[in-house]
Amino acid sequence: MAGTITIKNGYVFDPLNEINGEIMDIFIKDGKVVRELSAAEMKDVKVIDASGMTVMPGGVDSHSHVAGAKVNAGRSMRPEDHYKANLQKTSLTHSGSGYTVPSVYKQGYDYAAMGYTTVFEAAIPPLEARHTHEEMRATPLLDMGGYLILGNNFFLMRYLHDGDTEKAAAYVAWMMKTHKSYGIKCVNPAGVENWGWGKNIHSLDEANIHFEITPRETIKGLSEVNELLGMPVPLHLHANNLGHPGCCTITEDSLKILDGVKPRQNMDVEWAETKMDPARKCSVYLAHMMFNSFAGTTWGDCESGVKEIANYINNKDHVVIDSGCTPFGEATVMTGDGPAIQDMYKLTGNKWSNTDVEMEGGSGVIPFTYFKSNPVHSLQWAMGLECLLLINDPWKTIMTTDSPNGGPFTKYPEVMTWIMSEAFRKQTFSECHKWANDRSELGSINRELSLYDLAILTRANPAKTIGMAHRKGSLGVGADGDVTVYNINPQQLDANNYEALLQAFRKAEYTVKGGEIVAVKGEIVSLPEKRTYYSEVHVEDEKEKEMLTDVKEWFRYYTLGFANYPTPEKYLKNPTPIQVNVVR
Ligand SMILES: [Zn+2]
Numbered sequence: 062m063a064g065t066i067t068i069k070n071g072y073v074f075d076p077l078n079e080i081n082g083e084i085m086d087i088f089i090k091d092g093k094v095v096r097e098l099s100a101a102e103m104k105d106v107k108v109i110d111a112s113g114m115t116v117m118p119g120g121v122d123s124h125s126h127v128a129g130a131k132v133n134a135g136r137s138m139r140p141e142d143h144y145k146a147n148l149q150k151t152s153l154t155h156s157g158s159g160y161t162v163p164s165v166y167k168q169g170y171d172y173a174a175m176g177y178t179t180v181f182e183a184a185i186p187p188l189e190a191r192h193t194h195e196e197m198r199a200t201p202l203l204d205m206g207g208y209l210i211l212g213n214n215f216f217l218m219r220y221l222h223d224g225d226t227e228k229a230a231a232y233v234a235w236m237m238k239t240h241k242s243y244g245i246k247c248v249n250p251a252g253v254e255n256w257g258w259g260k261n262i263h264s265l266d267e268a269n270i271h272f273e274i275t276p277r278e279t280i281k282g283l284s285e286v287n288e289l290l291g292m293p294v295p296l297h298l299h300a301n302n303l304g305h306p307g308c309c310t311i312t313e314d315s316l317k318i319l320d321g322v323k324p325r326q327n328m329d330v331e332w333a334e335t336k337m338d339p340a341r342k343c344s345v346y347l348a349h350m351m352f353n354s355f356a357g358t359t360w361g362d363c364e365s366g367v368k369e370i371a372n373y374i375n376n377k378d379h380v381v382i383d384s385g386c387t388p389f390g391e392a393t394v395m396t397g398d399g400p401a402i403q404d405m406y407k408l409t410g411n412k413w414s415n416t417d418v419e420m421e422g423g424s425g426v427i428p429f430t431y432f433k434s435n436p437v438h439s440l441q442w443a444m445g446l447e448c449l450l451l452i453n454d455p456w457k458t459i460m461t462t463d464s465p466n467g468g469p470f471t472k473y474p475e476v477m478t479w480i481m482s483e484a485f486r487k488q489t490f491s492e493c494h495k496w497a498n499d500r501s502e503l504g505s506i507n508r509e510l511s512l513y514d515l516a517i518l519t520r521a522n523p524a525k526t527i528g529m530a531h532r533k534g535s536l537g538v539g540a541d542g543d544v545t546v547y548n549i550n551p552q553q554l555d556a557n558n559y560e561a562l563l564q565a566f567r568k569a570e571y572t573v574k575g576g577e578i579v580a581v582k583g584e585i586v587s588l589p590e591k592r593t594y595y596s597e598v599h600v601e602d603e604k605e606k607e608m609l610t611d612v613k614e615w616f617r618y619y620t621l622g623f624a625n626y627p628t629p630e631k632y633l634k635n636p637t638p639i640q641v642n643v644v645r
Contacts, residue, residue: 064092064576064589065102068544071111072551074512075118076521077335077535081513082551087116089542092575094333096538109571109578113550117516119178119543119574121534123523124297124348124383125464126395127168127200128182128207129193131424134414135162135393135465139428142393154201154585161393161428161465169201171471174583176545176569179524179533182207183297183348183463184248184397186418187214188621190240194632197593202579204533204541206594208297209240210397210422212247212279213254216612218272221282230286231608234598234642239627241595241636244294244527245287248397250279252301253423261400263302265314276301280318284344290598290642291327293528295346295381300353304401309366312353313373316380319345324379329640332531333540339530342378342456346526349385349463351445360437364500365444371451381526382452383459386445387467388475389431389438389493394466399423419620431468433489439497441467442489443504449480450506455517459526474566477519478559480510485559509556512549528639529594542576545569590635597638 068087073080088098098106126132136143136159146160148167157167172180180200185193185207197205211217211233220229233245251269252262258270265277284296300315302308322344332339347353356366374380394405399415402425406413413427431438445467452458460477464470478485483506490498498504510518524534532541548570549562556562568583577589616623630636 062102062106064542065090065098066107066109066542066573066576066578067098068109068111068116068546068573071114071116071546073116073536074516075536076513076517077337077339077525077530078537079336087536087544089576092542094536094538094540094542109546111546114570115512115547115549115551117545117547118520118534118536118540119545119572120176120519121523121529122177122180122461122470123459123527124183124461125180125470126183126466127180128196129185130189131395131426132162132196133192135395135426136164138412138414138426139393153588161391161469165196165199166201169203170585173202173572173574173580173585174568175473175566176547176572177203178543178572178574179204179529181205181243181527184208184210184246185240185242186210186397186422186424187236187240188418188421190242190628191632194241194593194628198632198634201588202574202591204592204594206243208244208246208294209236209242210246210248211236211283212250214421215615217283218254218274218279221278222272222274226282226285226289227604228608229282230289231600231604233286234290234600235605235608237596237598241593241628241630241633243594243596244292244297245283246297247280247283248299249301249303249401250276252276253397253399256399256423257417257420265301265311277318280315284319284322288322288325288344291325292598292641293326293328293596293639295324295341295343295526297346297348299348299396299398303352303398304404306355306357306359306363309354309356309370312347313370316345316347316373319379320377322379326528327642328528328531329643330531331539333535334537335530335535339525341526341528343381343526344379347380347382349461349466350382350448351385351387351441351467352463354444354448363437363440365440365447365502367444367447368451368502371447374452374457381457381459381522382448383461384445384448385461385463385467386476387431387438387441388462388472389433389442390468390472392429392431392465392468393426394429395426396466397422397424399425402427405429433493436494436496439494440500442493443497443501446479446486447501447503449518450508451502455510455514456522458518459523460518474563477515477566478562481515481562482556482559483507483509484557512551512554542573544573546571592635592637593633594637594639596641598641599643
């Protein structure tokens with residue numbers, strides 16, 4: 062029976078169902094978790110014996126750069142990244158290459174080998190949506206979706222400047238359908254627009270050129286639109302001034318703008334059973350917090366500002382962050398924040414690319430290596446871990462490396478082990494520059510996260526935060542049959558033995574996707590179908606028509622015709638629209 066399996070006797074960690082290491086059997090039928098299988102079904106069902114092992118829902122990555130034009134630019138400008146990491150084809154799998162920016166096939170296999178089954182692309186420029194979907198479609202195994210770059214969009218800047226939230230909402234709804242995307246991404250609000258004039262924005266109340274809208278107005282307006290429409294995801298924010306000493310202040314002030322905003326997730330979906338309320342509680346998702354948390358005034362006196370932002374988040378309930386950790390080694394920085402890339406070019410002199418996607422959004426790519434011997438890089442390592450350890454409630458944090466910005470996602474096992482093992486952190490401290498210790502709090506933190514916490518940070522919370530907990534991030538009845546089995550016996554877990562943890566996280570014992578075993582000890586053994594999620598957001602026809610008059614009028618400035626703008630569903634693998642804002 063396809064998609065039917067039993068995972069027996071494992072220690073189960075399923076935070077959305079408040080299951081913390083109980084020995085349980087998981088039953089999956091036709092790809093979905095069920096309460097039990099009948100005697101007849103049990104007779105010839107596939108069984109995984111997970112005795113003495115850790116069982117979690119399949120991993121969910123809510124912020125990674127895995128598809129689209131800038132990812133591909135990263136691949137083509139870095140041949141050196143490709144000959145270093147190769148993958149041979151097998152009778153089942155494609156060949157592949159690439160360390161920080163792997164080819165589409167390799168990235169699908171690499172994620173699955175680590176136990177991940179769901180990955181969301183963090184930044185889709187509207188005019189590159191087709192390309193993004195082509196790459197998502199070609200990425201094997203992973204269920205995917207992506208956020209649309211809208212923080213510097215002509216129409217939204219105009220509508221929000223004029224205070225026309227309803228028209229802005231109609232536009233966002235139409236754009237989600239048109240580009241088959243899932244949520245609103247806001248990169249360097251109002252600032253990327255200024256990049257068209259070779260400038261940036263450095264304060265929340267500075268209006269940009271021509272559109273005369275400020276970051277504060279942009280963040281507030283996009284959030285209003287987001288909650289008016291009842292989007293699955295909170296506003297996904299890459300704050301202004303990212304990567305600059307002192308940026309922690311503007312980051313905290315940006316979060317304050319949305320204090321008091323009531324989150325409203327209006328999705329028409331079937332929810333899997335969970336003990337906890339699976340709806341999102343936050344109105345803002347601060348992406349890659351580490352990059353937004355520098356204190357100080359220059360690179361000479363910079364220090365961690367994580368504590369300050371973490372204190373704020375500890376006292377509020379509207380913020381969720383992902384960490385953007387920087388394990389040491391090679392990375393490829395890629396972002397919709399064009400001016401930030403130019404700043405990195407000025408710092409490093411590395412080869413770089415910088416593009417404007419017909420002014421709808423900017424983008425840049427630059428290779429980068431984080432060295433243990435470098436004071437700032439060492440500090441960044443400490444800051445990334447502080448983000449996950451100084452915020453007390455694990456339901457406010459998500460673990461990422463902002464792959465491949467802080468480092469490739471294949472370094473997740475290191476990050477998972479650092480947050481679980483003080484001994485591993487100490488070992489790394491002993492190898493890196495003293496700024497890591499002197500200019501951050503990390504050295505004084507003895508918190509070690511549990512397997513339950515880890516299941517929150519890598520499964521339950523990313524799924525809940527982005528509105529995928531109706532089927533991902535839990536093992537409740539009705540959830541997708543996505544399961545990771547790690548070779549870790551929680552009864553014998555020893556955080557001092559970090560080598561064992563690293564090994565277990567690098568290659569999951571089993572990765573199960575939709576009830577099919579897809580990887581065993583890191584080796585891909587089957588390639589079941591995947592899905593692509595997007596938000597089909599409903600607004601009144603009249604509102605859409607009115608808004609489209611403006612769009613069509615402006616389209617004479619585009620290099621393509623209006624009819625060629627949308628991304629048809631055929632670009633998606635098993636398109637799975639999520640109905641949003643359905644009026645009954
Ligand atoms: Zn990112």
